Every structure is written in C-alpha cells, then in structure tokens.
Amino acid sequence: MNTDVTKPANQEIGIAQLTNQDAAMTNLANIKAGQVRPANQKAGQARAANDNQNQRNANVAMRMVTDSNYLTPGVFELQQLFLKGGGGGAKPAHVNEVWPRLLIGDEKTALERPQLLAMGVTHVLNASEGKWNSVATGPAYYSGMGIQYHGIVAEDTPTFNMAPFFGPASDFIHQALGRVLVHCVRGRSRSAVLVLAYLMLRERLSLLEAVTVVMDQRCVLPNRGFIKQLRELDITLQQQQQQQQQQRQHQGPDTV
Template sequence: MASHKPRFGVKTEAPEEEEEEEEHETPSNYELEKLLTHGSVAYTRVNEVWPNVFIGDEETARNRYKLERMGVTHVLNAAEGQRNSVCTGASYYTDLSVEYFGIEAEDIPSFNLSQHFFPVAEYMQQVLSNPHNKLLVHCVMGRSRSATLVLAYLMIQEKMTLVEAINQVKQRRRILPNWGFLKQLRELDAFLQEQKRENRGGQHRD
C-alpha cells in the first residue's frame, strides 16, 4: 500500500493553494455521516487502513493465532472498562510478545474521547516509527471508538483534514463514529486548521 505521506510533505508557494487552505471549512455532522456511508466498503472484521495500521473488532483482538499470522506487534484496545468493553489486557498477549496499550472509553455520544486524541496519536507515531511494527487498533465492532482514534492520528500526525482522513479510511473499512465523536473530530479539525493558519502567519511575518 502506497504511503500518503509524500503528498503532505511537499510544500508549495502556489497562491491558489494558499487561498484554498485559508477557506477550509469543517463539514457538519450531517455532511460527515453522508460522507461515511456513501461509497463505503462492506464490513469485515479487520482491515489495514494505513501502512501497518489495522482497525479490527473484538474477535480479531482475541484471536491470538490470527494476530500472529498478521504479524501484529502492538495492540491498542479502545474499549477497556466495565460496559461494552473488551477485557483482554497485557497478560492476554504475553505469549505473543505483543505490546498492549488500553484506554477506557464508552461508545456513547457524551463520552469525551478527545482527551485521548493527542496521547494516542503520539503513541501510534512512536510505534510506527519502526517500519517492522504492526498495530491493531480495536474496540468491540471496530467502527466507532477505534476508528475515531485512527482518524485523529491521521489528522494530528499525518496532517490530514478530517475529510481526507475519512476518505483514507473508508475506502478500506466501513466505519461510523457516533455523532458525539464526530463532533469532537470536527473540533479537532477546526483546532488544527487554526494552528496551520497561525503558523503560516508567523512565517509570513518572518
């Protein structure tokens, strides 16, 4: 799978692109839900949505033989906790030498998943800095919590807009973050775009 990185690593001075970036507007929840459902692939248990990043469900996370076959080296459980959770933990993977990282999150619109966006994105970046590592990010269905965290990673570390991140993932996996998580991703998108504008303003002043 070709990496998306070069597209975002190239800087251009073209005034048309500068103007386009200035006019970036985060879509509404309704528009994002339409984007997520239109032209999406069929649902399967696990998919590679970015080089060495897999989004999967509970069954995938519990199938140690399958993880070994896939070459998974790290597991990020986005569904720790008491309710609607996947209770595995680090000890579940000791015989596989898989590194485990878990966060407690509920798949409900009122849950503040955004508190984990930057720590998880940093963790994922550290894991992926080694090209031999393969990371499974999962929740129960692999559609809402885990998908939201991967979208946030692509936005924070790979400099994608929310729409670009959704298009990257949805062509490989059927995802549907709940409306509360979509709202939090919209807020992240607006924050990151504002940062970009401020950085460009600072460069122009220099």
C-alpha cells in the same frame, strides 16, 4: 445688577473648539485604557463572534485558512459521508488495513491470538476497556507474544469525551515499529475515531482526507459525539496552520 455677559462670537467658537478637543483627548485616553473600543476593533470583534457562532453551529462548514479552498465539514455532512460508506466500496470485515501498518478490527480479531501473530501484529490498542460494551483483554492476555498493549476505558456514547485520548493514542501508534491493531467491540466507532485522530495529528491529513482514506478500506461509523470532537480537532489544526502562515508572512523571506 445684571451679571449676564455676552461673549463675542469668535470667543464662543474658540470655546467650542476647546471642548471638542477635550472630548477627543478623553475618548483617546479611554480607548487606550480599554474603556472604549474604536470602530474597527468593534468590527473585528463582531467578525470573531460570528466565527465563534459558526463554530458552535456544528452543521456549518468552516474555512479556517484564508488562502485555502478547504472547508471543515459540518457534522451532518460528515454523518452522511459515513453512512454512504465512502467511495472505495469497502465491505464489512473483521479487520482491515486502513493505512500502512495500521489496522482497525473488532473483538473477534483482538481475541484470536494466533491470527494476530500470523498478521504480524506487534502492538494492540484496545479502545474498549471497561466493564460495559468492552473487550476484556489487557497486557496479560498477550503475554509471551511480543505484543505491546495500550488500553483506553471509553464508552461508545455521544456524550463521552474521547478527545483527551487523541494525543496518547496517536503517540502509541506513531512510536510503534511494527503493525498496530486498533480495535473496539465492532471496530466501527471508538477505534475508528482514534485512527482518524492519528491521521490528522501525525500524518497531517485533514478530517475529510482522513475519513476518505479510512472509508476506502473499511466501513466505520463513529457516533455523533465523536464526529463533533473530530470536527473540533480539525478546526483547531486548521487554525494552527493559519497562524503558522501568518507568522511566516510576518517574518518575511529568509535573509543571507
């Protein structure tokens, strides 16, 4: 006995429609469950991946705030800016005031206690504590001078992570009521990167603005690793600014 049954055309169309609807509902359920991502979500992830790739490529300038013309410079561009010496014509010196009440100096400046008193220095931030390539002072060295001391054990190498010290150093400088000397051995790399981070974190300058301000007053040249860390800090601060703007836009104007 033949068991094949021929279905009417309209019945086959109805079955096809049900099958398509079932597939659509299944796909929607999978999307909600996170198993399948809609096309616009995939596009957003592709853009995010591209942004992350650009961030990993340290030589690519990046715009993090959509309605701003500011670009976080690439590492190579920053290195060239440091090598050119800025636009202020600063000449090599033992110590320079790069911001009101904020000085960058070298080992000689840190060791000459009478000169520190003459300059009115009340706080010393030593960015070169340690056994190698260091300045051996410490709190006892300035005893009886009314100088508050803060030391950081840091190496002037591209692989040394100075970023964890950006916050504590900035707090020390910010809380000082007098003149602050930030120094290392030569006053060009370790001390400079801490001052630049302070200007970004506390004075709300962009990295490019901070570099310009400091280079107008002093010749500094942080190593490549420190420059990369400053760039990453700048990207983070620009991202925070973008998020704050988006939150304000979402909240809308204040209502009375």
